[in-house]
Amino acid sequence: MSADARGLWLGLLGVAIFALTLPMTRLAVGSPEAPQMNGLFIAMGRAVVAGLLSAALLLVRRAPWPARADWAPLALTAAGVVFGFPLLTSLAMRHVEAVHASVIVGLLPLATAAVGALLHRQRPSAGFWLCATAGTALVVVFAVLRSGAGGLSLHPADLLLMAAMLCAAVGYAWGARLSQRMRADAVICWALVISLPISVPLALASWPQAPLPASAWGAFAYVSVFSMWLGFFAWYRGLALGGTVRVSQVQLVQPFLGMLAAVPLLGERLDAVSIGFGLAVLATVALGRRMPVRPPERTPRPTP
Numbered sequence: 001m002s003a004d005a006r007g008l009w010l011g012l013l014g015v016a017i018f019a020l021t022l023p024m025t026r027l028a029v030g031s032p033e034a035p036q037m038n039g040l041f042i043a044m045g046r047a048v049v050a051g052l053l054s055a056a057l058l059l060v061r062r063a064p065w066p067a068r069a070d071w072a073p074l075a076l077t078a079a080g081v082v083f084g085f086p087l088l089t090s091l092a093m094r095h096v097e098a099v100h101a102s103v104i105v106g107l108l109p110l111a112t113a114a115v116g117a118l119l120h121r122q123r124p125s126a127g128f129w130l131c132a133t134a135g136t137a138l139v140v141v142f143a144v145l146r147s148g149a150g151g152l153s154l155h156p157a158d159l160l161l162m163a164a165m166l167c168a169a170v171g172y173a174w175g176a177r178l179s180q181r182m183r184a185d186a187v188i189c190w191a192l193v194i195s196l197p198i199s200v201p202l203a204l205a206s207w208p209q210a211p212l213p214a215s216a217w218g219a220f221a222y223v224s225v226f227s228m229w230l231g232f233f234a235w236y237r238g239l240a241l242g243g244t245v246r247v248s249q250v251q252l253v254q255p256f257l258g259m260l261a262a263v264p265l266l267g268e269r270l271d272a273v274s275i276g277f278g279l280a281v282l283a284t285v286a287l288g289r290r291m292p293v294r295p296p297e298r299t300p301r302p303t304p
Contacts, residue, residue, distance in 0.1 A: 007242020011250040014235030019257030021227040022105065023098040023265045025090055027219035032094060036216040039090035041206035042223065047082050047192060047199040049224035054189035055196075063183075066190055070182065073174045078191040080171020082199070086228070088164035095157040099268050102258035104161045106281035107139045109251040110288050111169035116244030119173045124291065131288030135281050142277040172248070175232070176239035184237035188229065252282050 001009075030036030057063075066074060093101060110132045117124050139162070178187045239247050255278050262268040 003241045004243075004246070007238045007240070007247050008250060009238070010234045011238030011242065011247040012253070014231050014233075014238060015251050015254050016257060017226050017231035017234070019254045020261050021223055022089065022093060022101045022258050023262045024219040024222045024227070026093045026098045026101075026262070026266055028216045028223065029090055029094045030216070035094065036212055037208055037220065038206045039094060040087065041203060041208060042090040042220060043083070043086035044199045044203040044206065045220065046086060046224035046228045047195055048203045049221075050188075050228040051192040051196045051199060053225070053229055054192040058186070058189050058193065063186055063189075066182070070178060070190075071194075073178050074187070074191050074194060077171050077175040077178065077187065078195045080167045080169070081175065081188075081232070082171075082191055082195045082228075084167025085164045085171065086223075088160045088167065092157040092160035092164070095155065096161070097268050098262035098266055099259050099270060099274050101161055102255040102262065103142050103274055103278050103281065104139050104158065104165065105251075105258060106255040106278055106285065107135055107162070108165045108168060108254070109248050109285045110135050111165050112172045112248035112251065113245045113288070115169040115173040116176065116239075116248060119177060119244075128288050128291035131284045131291060135284035135288070138277060138281050138284065142273075145273070172235070172239065173244055175236045176244045179236040179240035184235075184240060185233045187236050188232035192229070249285060252285055255282070 025042060028037050028042050029039055089101075114124065114128075114132055117128075175187050175191070182190075238250075241247075259270055259274065259278065263270060
């Protein structure tokens with residue numbers, strides 16, 4: 001099997017794991033009428049659990065310390081996927097249903113591809129950016145239509161979700177770049193370990209004060225072990241093998257998997273509007289995948 005094919009399959013495995021993140025987060029955080037865990041605790045607590053598992057794995061493997069040049073990219077990776085995405089989604093998911101959020105996640109493939117292209121100094125075509133703009137517009141229209149009786153305005157939770165997509169795209173792109181010279185599992189492990197001095201105090205400060213049902217703790221366990229840790233093993237390796245711009249497009253299936261999971265887990269309902277907007281966003285991403293992304297121009301060497 002070629003490296004590109006292995007990258008796509010590993011990317012698909014990572015996406016399948018990530019697809020349950022929003023429904024599980026919703027299950028853990030609850031709703032405004034029946035709140036469960038604090039959003040800050042879910043975000044930082046999962047980082048602590050995954051960070052301790054990472055520290056143990058690195059010790060068992062006697063993993064070498066990252067090179068000096070890798071510390072800044074690791075910090076950017078952590079900012080995106082350890083702090084930004086988990087915290088913003090945990091805060092948002094108490095106020096929106098998982099089906100609604102899954103449509104907004106449809107923006108993530110193009111965002112990841114765009115950040116990856118810019119990071120690697122590639123030159124996306126005008127058609128690529130047109131598709132990115134169209135996808136963003138569809139997401140905004142969907143959020144406005146579902147904003148309720150407040151009129152034509154975005155719910156703050158929608159803005160949090162969009163910011164979370166940007167954080168994830170940045171963390172994915174930098175993590176994929178590091179995975180080209182580090183083990184994919186080491187990338188997320190080190191990102192989690194260097195975050196522990198911040199995540200541990202915040203998790204302890206936001207520890208739940210009231211008893212919580214087993215379902216909330218089970219959902220927290222999933223986002224800690226799978227969403228925050230094991231999923232990245234496959235995802236970063238897939239991005240490194242197949243390329244960030246290309247492999248990021250397997251996230252096409254994530255909104256649908258997230259919507260389907262929300263039905264049995266949360267008792268939510270799929271309606272024609274959600275499905276229609278989900279398909280439209282996926283269509284822009286599929287079209288954007290076909291648009292050329294040119295490699296960076298090489299500066300010619302001077303003739304002696």
